[in-house]
Amino acid sequence: MKLSDVNSEERVVITKVLGHGSFRKRINEMGFVKGKTVRVIKNAPFNGPIEFKILNYNISLRRSEAELIEVVPICDFNETHTSNYEGVTDRKVPHHRRHRHGKNSRIKTINIALVGNPNSGKTTLYNYLSGANEKVGNYSGVTVGVKKTIFKTRGYTFNFYDLPGTYSLTAYTSEEIYVRKFIYEQTPDVVINVLDSSNIERNLFLTTQLIDMDLRVVVALNMFDELQNEDIELNYKKLALLLGMPFIPTVSSKGIGLNKLLSRVIDVFEGRDHVTRHIHINYGKELELSIKNIREKVKENKPITDKISSRFIAIKLLEKDDHINDLLENYANFEAIKATTAKEIRRIEALFQEDSESIVTDAKYGFISGALKETSTQTKETPRSRSEKIDSVLTHPIWGFPIFSLILFLIFYATFNIGAYPMEWIDSLVGWIGRHVSALLGEGMLNDLLVDGIINGTGSVLVFLPNILILFLFISFLEGSGYMARASYIMDKVMHKFGLHGRSFIPLIIGFGCNVPAILATRTLRNKGDRILTMLIIPFMSCSARLPVYILLISAFFQKFQALILIGLYFLGVVIAFVTAQILNRTIFKNKETPFVMELPTYRLPTVRNISYQVWDKTKHYLQKIGSVILIGVIIIWALEYFPRNTKETKLLKNKIEQINLDEELSQNEKDAALYLIDQQIESERLMNSYLGRIGKVIQPVMAPLGFDWKMSISLLAGLPAKEIIVSTMGVLYQSEDESINLQKKLQDETFLFGKNAGNKVFNSASALAFLVFILIYFPCIGVIATIKNESGHWKWALFTVFYTTILAWIAAFIVFQIGSSFI
Numbered sequence: 001m002k003l004s005d006v007n008s009e010e011r012v013v014i015t016k017v018l019g020h021g022s023f024r025k026r027i028n029e030m031g032f033v034k035g036k037t038v039r040v041i042k043n044a045p046f047n048g049p050i051e052f053k054i055l056n057y058n059i060s061l062r063r064s065e066a067e068l069i070e071v072v073p074i075c076d077f078n079e080t081h082t083s084n085y086e087g088v089t090d091r092k093v094p095h096h097r098r099h100r101h102g103k104n105s106r107i108k109t110i111n112i113a114l115v116g117n118p119n120s121g122k123t124t125l126y127n128y129l130s131g132a133n134e135k136v137g138n139y140s141g142v143t144v145g146v147k148k149t150i151f152k153t154r155g156y157t158f159n160f161y162d163l164p165g166t167y168s169l170t171a172y173t174s175e176e177i178y179v180r181k182f183i184y185e186q187t188p189d190v191v192i193n194v195l196d197s198s199n200i201e202r203n204l205f206l207t208t209q210l211i212d213m214d215l216r217v218v219v220a221l222n223m224f225d226e227l228q229n230e231d232i233e234l235n236y237k238k239l240a241l242l243l244g245m246p247f248i249p250t251v252s253s254k255g256i257g258l259n260k261l262l263s264r265v266i267d268v269f270e271g272r273d274h275v276t277r278h279i280h281i282n283y284g285k286e287l288e289l290s291i292k293n294i295r296e297k298v299k300e301n302k303p304i305t306d307k308i309s310s311r312f313i314a315i316k317l318l319e320k321d322d323h324i325n326d327l328l329e330n331y332a333n334f335e336a337i338k339a340t341t342a343k344e345i346r347r348i349e350a351l352f353q354e355d356s357e358s359i360v361t362d363a364k365y366g367f368i369s370g371a372l373k374e375t376s377t378q379t380k381e382t383p384r385s386r387s388e389k390i391d392s393v394l395t396h397p398i399w400g401f402p403i404f405s406l407i408l409f410l411i412f413y414a415t416f417n418i419g420a421y422p423m424e425w426i427d428s429l430v431g432w433i434g435r436h437v438s439a440l441l442g443e444g445m446l447n448d449l450l451v452d453g454i455i456n457g458t459g460s461v462l463v464f465l466p467n468i469l470i471l472f473l474f475i476s477f478l479e480g481s482g483y484m485a486r487a488s489y490i491m492d493k494v495m496h497k498f499g500l501h502g503r504s505f506i507p508l509i510i511g512f513g514c515n516v517p518a519i520l521a522t523r524t525l526r527n528k529g530d531r532i533l534t535m536l537i538i539p540f541m542s543c544s545a546r547l548p549v550y551i552l553l554i555s556a557f558f559q560k561f562q563a564l565i566l567i568g569l570y571f572l573g574v575v576i577a578f579v580t581a582q583i584l585n586r587t588i589f590k591n592k593e594t595p596f597v598m599e600l601p602t603y604r605l606p607t608v609r610n611i612s613y614q615v616w617d618k619t620k621h622y623l624q625k626i627g628s629v630i631l632i633g634v635i636i637i638w639a640l641e642y643f644p645r646n647t648k649e650t651k652l653l654k655n656k657i658e659q660i661n662l663d664e665e666l667s668q669n670e671k672d673a674a675l676y677l678i679d680q681q682i683e684s685e686r687l688m689n690s691y692l693g694r695i696g697k698v699i700q701p702v703m704a705p706l707g708f709d710w711k712m713s714i715s716l717l718a719g720l721p722a723k724e725i726i727v728s729t730m731g732v733l734y735q736s737e738d739e740s741i742n743l744q745k746k747l748q749d750e751t752f753l754f755g756k757n758a759g760n761k762v763f764n765s766a767s768a769l770a771f772l773v774f775i776l777i778y779f780p781c782i783g784v785i786a787t788i789k790n791e792s793g794h795w796k797w798a799l800f801t802v803f804y805t806t807i808l809a810w811i812a813a814f815i816v817f818q819i820g821s822s823f824i
Helices: 021-029 122-130 174-186 197-212 224-229 236-243 258-270 285-298 310-318 322-328 334-352 356-375 386-394 400-417 420-441 445-462 465-481 483-497 502-510 515-524 528-540 547-557 559-589 608-642 648-662 668-689 691-706 710-718 724-733 743-749 765-777 782-792 795-823
Strands: 011-017 037-043 050-054 057-061 069-073 088-090 109-116 147-153 156-162 190-196 217-222 232-234 247-249 279-281 376-378 598-600
Touching: 011 021, 021 356, 037 386, 057 197, 057 386, 109 122, 109 174, 109 197, 109 258, 122 147, 122 156, 122 190, 122 217, 122 258, 122 608, 190 197, 190 258, 197 217, 197 224, 197 279, 197 310, 197 356, 217 224, 217 236, 217 258, 224 232, 236 247, 236 356, 247 258, 285 310, 285 334, 285 356, 310 322, 310 334, 310 356, 322 334, 334 356, 356 376, 386 400, 386 483, 400 465, 400 483, 400 547, 400 559, 420 445, 420 465, 445 608, 445 724, 465 483, 465 547, 465 608, 483 502, 483 598, 502 515, 502 528, 515 528, 515 782, 528 559, 528 782, 528 795, 547 559, 547 724, 547 743, 547 765, 559 765, 559 795, 608 691, 608 710, 608 724, 648 668, 668 691, 691 710, 691 765, 691 795, 710 724, 710 765, 724 743, 765 795, 782 795
Parallel strands: 109 156, 109 190, 190 217, 217 247
Antiparallel strands: 011 037, 011 069, 037 050, 050 057, 057 598, 088 279, 147 156, 232 376
């Protein structure tokens, strides 16, 4: 019977895993091995992936992947199929000594690597111990590179390295290769292995690999309170003695157990911990014989085994790890190592009638299962968890997608409606500051620079800070709660139809905050084609930098349907992204399908501390951008708009002013009306002949078919470094004599002064909507282009993004304006 044929809520036992390559390797390491019990939970919406429970955690597979797993009912399973538990072998060697520079040397610096599964609370522990402010999320791929912090306590300097979350040290994903390479190149003094206590059987798989690497390890038994709530009794002290490493119960979100954890790290570092000892996991007679034979060949080359355990290398060679072969290929006896490895693989595969990778994985899980039988008891059968009860609603096959859509609507609705009040307060404050500075300085260039340039320009961006905060507050909550992974689960079927991997959905969602970290988050994708394809469509996700422009124009011209227009823009970006993915997938990439193996982490209520950190971090970056990139942009735009001050036409117009003032036949009201028109002509003439106006004239013919005037065109050009500069540029360009009028009103009142459209409004619903669409699609920002280049490893994808997005933006805006002009 296939796992895909099992009904919801049925329990079965795995008898065989079919398939090959990366899928089989990953599925084995996630616990899908012979003898393990699996419970089927439900299908995703749109008949998408199936959710399973195994080793006390939830995971999703596509139906096509579940078909590769053979199972039998529990009652039909023969218990003798399970692997034998052989225990451990003590090594009769002393631990590495701490003092590397002689007996009297007192090294007080401890290099610590944090290693653990995704969602194990590793970064939360890192933040709490170090006082750092790194991003925390309840889904895989949050840490996309190494994070380092240094702090001093108890007379020691701690160099803490937070490594990406990884399920194993196999060369399967870039994270696994990165973590493994970091460990053997940097050789940390102590590894803190962070385990999710509620998923300890699955988490211990990584621990067995750290043991194989012959490292000094301290285990942080994290989220220990959840283990206690599950009525599972774990004798962690006995388990620590068995594995030769201390186990410290912790609850990192509350800081519980972390002081004791640091104390044990110091003890292990100093070589005085009574639990720590060198062991080898006994994988059984036949595997141990193969490991021994390969090790003997590997150990002939001393340089590599000085950094990497020869036992670890031998095991990885048995697992057909290509990355290890790359490390050994320059050694003189490489061919002998290959020949011995091939011989041993043939021997054990013939003996066990299974591929060597699965044999090693089965042996590891056999050891873990046996160790836990000796050290833990479960008082009663695990009932349906709280997360499963919540998922019965949030990821329901029918209601899951409507609920997801409703959540997005509520986020955007709150962003507008709740944010409107503080927006008005900040806007009033900016106006008040501008008026008082103007009164203090009097007329002159300095006044114009400070008030019309800096205060109005940066203030027009600052006013949208509340909306940014509200959006990030919601996103941080969804990330921390574990709902982000469910969003991928819900959307995988849809994503798959467009040639995208379900895991691509998390980077796309992160892109709503900022495209740069979203592109970095594509590192969690196994297939390089999937990674690049996802990178290329992330710029269509409306980042928070675009939000101020959206809110400015939507609140000015679409007051009745604000939330719907905003959702429509975000939805349009997603549609364009998916269509682009489909086109690229069928032409350039033609990706080989990669499996959808994704953990659905336990729902957790994010701590106020973590959410506050994340929201403040985004606020800080926003304010820093206002005080740096945007401020510089505002000053440049102001200067280009301010100079030159006089032209030939302005001299003629000023002569007209003198003539009107001397004309005794005109009444005072008539003079005032005529002078007002001439003043407007002077200002318009000055703007048109300023350096900025001259640039605008050059690009105006290209943008005119979209309904854009030269000021709109210049604003788009100014937005290349950062989209917020579009708003500040408009704040400088669309001035009015009455400083109490906000920017929305100035845009509504702006008219063409010359040409066939003289007297008509510059902005109408059609041109405003076309402008919004153009901003959504065109050139993301310089930071995004640079990140695409770095992550893809080639300039061609960055240049493709520049030209494709800009051309597509022009075409889309043209269609919107032409259709809008016909109906609006």
